Amino acid sequence: MSTFGELLRVMPLPARTVPFAADGAVIPICDEAKAHAALQPAVSVRDEQIHALIQQLFFQHDAGLVRNVGFAPVEASAQTAPMCIDLAKVLAGEGKYDVGLIDASADAMPLQEHLRVEAPEHSLDDSPHDSKDIWPVASRLWLVPWQSWARGAGLHSITDQDLERLRDFMKGFDFCILYCAPVSWLTARIAQSCDGLVLILTANKTRRLVAAQIKEQLAKAHIPLLGTVLAERRLPVPQGLYRKL
Numbered sequence: 001m002s003t004f005g006e007l008l009r010v011m012p013l014p015a016r017t018v019p020f021a022a023d024g025a026v027i028p029i030c031d032e033a034k035a036h037a038a039l040q041p042a043v044s045v046r047d048e049q050i051h052a053l054i055q056q057l058f059f060q061h062d063a064g065l066v067r068n069v070g071f072a073p074v075e076a077s078a079q080t081a082p083m084c085i086d087l088a089k090v091l092a093g094e095g096k097y098d099v100g101l102i103d104a105s106a107d108a109m110p111l112q113e114h115l116r117v118e119a120p121e122h123s124l125d126d127s128p129h130d131s132k133d134i135w136p137v138a139s140r141l142w143l144v145p146w147q148s149w150a151r152g153a154g155l156h157s158i159t160d161q162d163l164e165r166l167r168d169f170m171k172g173f174d175f176c177i178l179y180c181a182p183v184s185w186l187t188a189r190i191a192q193s194c195d196g197l198v199l200i201l202t203a204n205k206t207r208r209l210v211a212a213q214i215k216e217q218l219a220k221a222h223i224p225l226l227g228t229v230l231a232e233r234r235l236p237v238p239q240g241l242y243r244k245l
Contacts, residue, residue, distance in 0.1 A: 050090050057198070057226060058091070058175060066195045068170050069226060070104065072180035072187045073200035074211060078231055080200050081114040084179040091175055092141035100173035101137065102144040102166070104190050105181045112145055133169075144169050158189065167193050183214055188221050196224035203232045 058066055073080050084101065092099040103111035117135055133148035149165040150158050170176045170193070178194060180187045191197045197218065201211055211228070218225050 046086075050086050053229070054087060054091055066226070067174065068176040068178065068194040070178040070180045070187070070191045070194045070197045071200060071229075072183050072191070072197055073202070073231075074183055074206045074214060075200075075202045076182045077205075078182070078200050078202050080231075081111060081179055083200075083229070083231075084111075084177050085115060088141055088177045089138060091177075092138060095140065097140065097174035098172070099141050100144055100169065100176040101141065102149075102169065102176055102178045103146040104166070104178040104187075106146055106150070106186070107181065110145060111179055112143060115143060117143060142173070158186065163190070163193055166190070170194075188218065188223060191218075191223045192221065194223075196226035198226050199228045201228055201230050203230055205232075 057069055060066070071080055071084050088099050088101040091097060101111070101115075105111065112135060115137060117137055133144065135143040135145065137143050149169055150162045151165070176194075178190065180190060180197075183199070187197075199211065199214065215225055
């Protein structure tokens with residue numbers, strides 16, 4: 001069984017666990033986070049970890065206001081798009097928040113192709129932005145393609161004007177999830193417009209030393225590291241036992 005979710009301490013997280021900070025201290029959960037955790041019971045390890053990621057990233061009492069989070073893999077082969085899509089759909093599915101799923105990857109396969117959605121033919125009355133640059137995905141969930149904000153950029157460059165457009169888009173949503181390219185100077189520059197970055201590590205592939213070096217580089221660039229997610233991990237125990245860990 002393959003899972004993706006070990007946040008902050010790279011350890012299994014059941015659905016209603018108390019989140020831990022990087023130093024191991026327990027972080028109190030606000031009332032809204034408690035209600036969020038109990039809103040829809042998870043039915044699988046993956047569902048539990050999606051809800052746990054959302055709870056810890058966006059609804060921690062002591063972490064300050066976190067609205068815009070980038071997800072960036074260390075390995076180019078990591079499949080980050082499905083996780084970003086699932087997180088955005090679950091967050092928007094609560095029906096209380098307008099959620100932006102932003103393609104910040106400059107990937108050869110645009111995020112709209114992963115989602116299999118087509119560009120709207122006209123502006124949307126219920127969109128946070130009155131623009132064809134916002135693509136509807138589901139109720140209260142919109143996609144912002146790369147070309148919508150990085151208009152003056154190629155695949156390996158962005159301008160100050162591009163970043164300003166990106167920030168303008170993010171202001172129109174309650175929460176934003178940014179699907180980023182593998183960690184590079186370009187990813188770091190985009191992440192400086194976010195509240196922080198989550199690194200995607202690949203089991204049995206990402207070296208601890210490399211992850212530590214990236215963490216140090218992010219700190220020097222004043223980019224908060226909100227956590228790490230371990231992808232492609234094979235669990236040697238049955239799902240029922242895993243939930244009890």
